[in-house]
Each structure stands twice: as C-alpha cells, then as structure tokens.
Amino acid sequence: MDSKSFLEKAGVFFTPSCPVLYWRLQRLTAVALTPLTLWLLVFLNKAIHAPYAEMVNWLAHPFNSLCATLWTAGVFYHTALGVQVVIEDYVSNIPLRHKAILWTNLAFLLLSIIALLSIFRIFLLG
Amino acid sequence: MTIHKRPLSPHLQIYRLPITGIISISHRISGVFLSAGLLFFVYMLLAIATGEQNFLAMQSLMSLWIIKLLSLGLIFSLFLHLTHGIRHLIWDIGKTLDKATLDKYALFELLTAVALSLLTFLFV
Numbered sequence: 001m002d003s004k005s006f007l008e009k010a011g012v013f014f015t016p017s018c019p020v021l022y023w024r025l026q027r028l029t030a031v032a033l034t035p036l037t038l039w040l041l042v043f044l045n046k047a048i049h050a051p052y053a054e055m056v057n058w059l060a061h062p063f064n065s066l067c068a069t070l071w072t073a074g075v076f077y078h079t080a081l082g083v084q085v086v087i088e089d090y091v092s093n094i095p096l097r098h099k100a101i102l103w104t105n106l107a108f109l110l111l112s113i114i115a116l117l118s119i120f121r122i123f124l125l126g
Numbered sequence: 127m128t129i130h131k132r133p134l135s136p137h138l139q140i141y142r143l144p145i146t147g148i149i150s151i152s153h154r155i156s157g158v159f160l161s162a163g164l165l166f167f168v169y170m171l172l173a174i175a176t177g178e179q180n181f182l183a184m185q186s187l188m189s190l191w192i193i194k195l196l197s198l199g200l201i202f203s204l205f206l207h208l209t210h211g212i213r214h215l216i217w218d219i220g221k222t223l224d225k226a227t228l229d230k231y232a233l234f235e236l237l238t239a240v241a242l243s244l245l246t247f248l249f250v
Binding site: 030037044045048052055056059068083108114118121125 | 175181185188208
C-alpha cells in the first residue's frame with residue numbers, strides 16, 4: 001500500500017462528504033455527548049481518587065465500557081469537526097490549511113484508537 | 127508566498143464585545159482547549175489499561191498543583207462549552223432567537239457554567 005495515500009485517507013477519516021452531513025454530525029455528536037458529560041465527571045472523579053482495583057472493576061462493567069466507548073467515539077468526532085472549522089477560519093494559506101487539517105485529524109484518529117483499545121483491554125481485565 | 131499588506135477590518139482585539147460575543151468566542155476557545163485536554167483523558171485510560179504502577183504514577187501526576195490548575199480550567203471550559211452548546215441546539219430548532227432576550231440567556235449560560243463548575247469542585 002502506498003503510504004502517502006494511506007495517510008491521506010486516514011486524515012480525512014472524520015471529514016464528512018458534504019456540508020449538510022457535517023452539520024448533522026456536529027449536532028448528533030453534541031446531543032449524544034450532553035448526557036454522557038455526567039458519566040465523564042464520575043469517570044474523572046474515580047480516575048483521580050479511586051484505588052486501582054475499584055477503578056478497573058467500575059470501568060469493566062459493561063454499562064461503563066459502553067459509555068466510555070460512546071463518549072470516546074463521540075468526542076473525537078465532535079472535536080475533529082470543530083478543530084477543522086477553527087483551522088479553516090484562521091489559516092488562510094490553502095496548502096498549509098489542508099496540511100494542518102490532515103495532521104490534526106490523524107492525531108485525533110490515533111488518540112481515539114489508543115483510547116478504544118485501552119477501554120477494550122480494561123473490559124477484559126475486569 | 128507573497129504577503130499582501132492589505133488593511134484589516136476591526137476584529138476581536140479592536141471591539142469591546144457584547145456579552146453574546148464574549149460567550150461566542152469563549153465557546154470556540156474552550157473547544158480548542160478541551161481538544162488539547164483530551165490528551166489527559168486518553169492518558170488516564172492508557173494508565174488504567176497498562177497496570178497498577180502506571181495508574182498510580184498517573185494519579186500522582188494529577189495531584190501536582192499545576193495539573194490541578196489546568197483541570198480547573200478544563201472543567202470550567204467543559205461547562206462553558208456545554209451550556210453554550212445546548213444553546214446552539216435550541217437555536218437550531220428555531221427557538222429563542224429574538225434580540226430582546228439574547229443578553230439574558232447569555233448571562234444565564236455563564237452563571238450556569240460557573241455554578242456547575244463550583245458544584246464539581248465541591249464534590250470531586
């Protein structure tokens with residue numbers, strides 16, 4: 001596989017094919033993330049204060065694994081879409097703009113994969 | 127690339143923004159800040175997934191005052207982004223767009239974000 005074309009494909013992973021889809025995905029992820037904020041706060045509280053065994057048991061519970069997966073998928077999609085608009089608004093040099101969007105998208109993609117694999121591993125640990 | 131010396135229209139640093147404008151740009155700034163804050167989230171999950179040693183190291187890093195200060199900023203950003211995000215969703219269904227109540231709602235959002243942050247700091 002040609003590595004450049006692979007990177008370019010990965011870099012547009014989050015980029016919707018049309019503006020209407022973009023608008024819908026931004027709202028859909030926002031609606032999904034709103035109630036999950038409560039779950040996030042409980043997670044953060046545990047991650048900072050709880051002993052290891054308690055943390056693992058809590059996160060390995062199917063409900064929490066599901067919330068973690070949904071939050072991760074939703075938040076990275078929402079973030080990639082948002083940061084893309086910010087870059088489009090402030091980077092006026094077009095080739096530089098495309099590079100910046102490509103690399104930030106790749107970074108978010110990589111981070112989301114690390115997060116999802118971690119959630120899966122914790123699920124197996126529990 | 128040639129740099130064009132064109133005059134700029136007055137922008138963020140020139141105008142004194144109304145409260146609606148402050149909320150609007152705060153939404154964007156908090157969004158960018160939260161994007162960077164995702165690194166903490168991923169680091170936490172990775173630390174839990176890779177064993178107790180890494181988890182304890184993560185917890186002691188999180189207890190540093192500079193990291194705590196950053197987390198305070200991130201929590202406030204989260205609530206600011208959340209309240210204005212909900213406001214956007216309400217706008218999207220065509221409600222509360224009248225000019226007379228804009229300032230009132232903007233202030234309500236801001237106060238809600240502050241209150242939720244204080245509640246979180248109190249209980250976490």
